[in-house]
Amino acid sequence: MTSRVRVGRIEVDRRSVLMKKIVLRKLSGQLRYRLLPWLAAAFLVLAAGCQSGPExxxxxxxxxxxxxxxxxxxxxxxxxxxxxxxxxxxxxxxxxxxxxxxxxxxxxxxxxxxxxxxxxxxxxxxxxxxxxxxxxxxxxxxxxxxxxxxxxxxxxxxxxxxxxxxxxxxxxxxxxxxxxxxxxxxxxxxxxxxxxxxxxxxxxxxxxxxxxxxxxxxxxxxxxxxxxxxxxxxxxxxxxxxxxxxxxxASFRKELREGMPTAFRFRSPDDFVPADGEPASQATVPFSNYAKSTFTYDAATKRYSKGQFGQPHLDLADGQPLRFTNLFLLSTGIAVCDEAGHMDVQLENGEGYYVSGGQCQAIVWEKGKTGDSFVFSDASGQELTVNTGKSYIALVPDSNAITFSP
Structure with missing residues (x-):
């Protein structure tokens, strides 16, 4: 049975309370107040009878x-x-x-x-x-x-x-x-x-x-x-x-919104520069005791191959491991948020590593609301410029140490 709490004289389920908090957190301040009456009405509808299972x-x-x-x-x-x-x-x-x-x-x-x-x-x-x-x-x-x-x-x-x-x-x-x-x-x-x-x-x-x-x-x-x-x-x-x-x-918009930035600030395709930091031919990303991703650098291709469960992480289409030019390994707060055990990932800001060209570099990152893009910066606060190519972004519990080998 869903746990319930009492707010004033209205009894509501904990999921509805959590959802209201999450959505309000994601909205920008000005729009938040414009939508508050509508959100309140939706909140009461949820409280009145949305009692489905965990998924x-x-x-x-x-x-x-x-x-x-x-x-x-x-x-x-x-x-x-x-x-x-x-x-x-x-x-x-x-x-x-x-x-x-x-x-x-x-x-x-x-x-x-x-x-x-x-x-x-x-x-x-x-x-x-x-x-x-x-x-x-x-x-x-x-x-x-x-x-x-x-x-x-x-x-x-x-x-x-x-x-x-x-x-x-x-x-x-x-x-x-x-x-x-x-x-x-x-x-x-x-x-x-x-x-x-x-x-x-x-x-x-x-x-x-x-x-x-x-x-x-x-x-x-x-x-x-x-x-x-x-x-x-x-x-x-x-x-x-x-x-x-x-x-x-579908009836919704199919075209990219105007002014949408590229996912990262890219270098020219002809200009490859390793991350500005320490050697990192291998990286280990521990999400949990069950899930751990590993990455091994190939200097010939300038890409990292992904592994998990103690073996290469393969694509069945060609039998080859997933490969990336850039890795963004981000530490953040991750915690259980409901009785089903689902996690809530803090996406406001944090620290992490940019890994490319066999080297790793300490960075800071920020995102924020649902429609906000990630922004990655170096330790001095300058926006990061990265190599063109495929990228991988991991959001890792900040209690787990991301490690590298030369």
Whole structure:
């Protein structure tokens, strides 16, 4: 049974109280007061009877008796309002519009398809428990986020600048509220299969643009082999083609918002400079006793290969490990936030490391509200300039030590 607390003469569940606090924390001050009456009404609706279990699963999935193999796509989706996620962080990073560049927003490299330069990125929730590995399609992502979700496990978010570049990808799992904020900082459309209650509440309260594949059986399929060997919940896949059909049917904005900065301040593609710090041919990122990511540098390719569970972290599509030019290993406060054991990640600011070119550098970072972009700075406070290429961002409990080997 959901725990309840008494506020004045109104009895409400703890989840509703927490959701109100989380959403208010994410809104900018001016917009917060403009939306307070609406938020209060939504809060009372939640308090009156939203008593679902720890994770909301779609009705379509609950009634599926055999693998779905259809290919047409529709998905429930709503638009993120300017009031909540159209706020960008103050940053001097060049934008595609300002610089007149046809570059990948996430890597700084030339876009394979210049017509994709105004597309909103697509961010896909990826299952990352050992039983669900190796995943497929993750090696094609331009940017990957990873952080704890519950019970010591992590979930990844694979982000693509061009929807046409998304291959067969899976397994896709449910959204968590922190990933809504991470996607929002990129103006990305979040793709998921179901959600935690907190994430579901935030989607509604912030009117977030997202695609819940589980709400329409035509938007995904289940891999029969994965279902048999890994379990039904670890079998969901989709493709860029399916997601493209979903976006064509959706009513929300598909174009990147004006003035959107690149994800990082990039150097010229011809100018590769290692991080300004100590040698770091290996890095260890301990999320929990269960989940630990490792990275090994290859000087020939100038990229780090990812490992986990004591072995290379492979993409089943080509059998190769995930590889990144840049690593952003960020320490922050992470704590259990509800009775289901879901985690809440502090995304205001903190310290961490930038790792590239076989070296690591101490940095500071800040984000803030849902629509704010990350800003990374060196120890002197100057905004960091990074190498072009694929990047990985880890948000790690500040009680766990990130370590390096020369």
């Amino acid at each position: 909301a699963t779609s009705a379509a999935d609950a009634t599926t008796a055999s693998p779905v193999t259809t290919a047409a796509t529709t998905a429930a989706a709503t638009e993120t309002t300017a009031a909540t996620t159209e706020t960008t962080a103050a940053t001097a990073a060049p934008t595609q519009t300002e610089a007149g560049l046809r570059v990948n927003l996430l890597t700084g490299e030339p876009l394979a398809d210049p017509q994709a330069e105004r597309q909103r990125p697509v961010a896909i929730m990826i299952n990352n428990i050992k039983r669900a590995t190796p995943q497929i399609g993750t090696g094609a992502a331009d940017l990957i986020y990873e952080t704890l979700v519950e019970g010591g496990i992590t979930r990844m978010m694979a982000v693509f600048a061009d929807i046409a570049a998304i291959p067969e990808i899976g397994s896709i799992r449910s959204a968590r509220h922190d990933y809504i904020d991470l996607a929002g900082g990129l103006d990305a459309i979040l793709v998921h299969f179901g959600s935690s209650n907190l994430a579901g509440d935030q989607f509604v309260l912030q009117n977030t643009a997202h695609l819940d594949l589980g709400r329409d059986a035509d938007s995904y399929w289940r891999d029969q082999g994965w279902w048999d060997n890994r379990g039904k919940e670890h079998s969901v896949k989709t493709t860029g083609a399916l997601l493209g059909e979903a976006l064509n049917r």
